Amino acid sequence: MALIIIDECINCDVCEPECPNSAISMGPKIYQIDPNKCTECVGHFDEPQCVDVCPVGCIPVDMARVETREQLMNKYRALIALNEPSDSGER
Ligand code: SF4
Numbered sequence: 001m002a003l004i005i006i007d008e009c010i011n012c013d014v015c016e017p018e019c020p021n022s023a024i025s026m027g028p029k030i031y032q033i034d035p036n037k038c039t040e041c042v043g044h045f046d047e048p049q050c051v052d053v054c055p056v057g058c059i060p061v062d063m064a065r066v067e068t069r070e071q072l073m074n075k076y077r078a079l080i081a082l083n084e085p086s087d088s089g090e091r
């Protein structure tokens with residue numbers, strides 16, 4: 001499951017730099033998580049880093065987005081592939 005930031009967010013800014021997938025950004029009122037980029041930190045860390053640092057505990061899993069660990073790992077692999085510089089053959 002992707003995680004979701006709920007209304008209790010106090011915009012403390014600490015979670016955004018901790019996300020290994022750059023899934024967290026400032027939204028219209030509070031921070032938000034791009035569910036297409038959130039892997040629950042699968043592939044990078046054992047625990048969701050944003051949850052670890054959030055001082056108010058406002059980042060639950062999004063029950064509307066059920067994903068298995070395998071699906072999360074596949075998302076991680078796809079994101080890594082996107083972020084890798086393409087091999088242009090330059091020498
Ligand atoms: S769980 Fe991990 S990947 Fe998802 S938003 Fe939080 S820090 Fe980013």
Ligand code: SF4
Nearest residue numbers: 009010012013015054
């Ligand atoms: S750590 Fe929690 S309170 Fe702080 S900006 Fe992120 S979601 Fe909001």
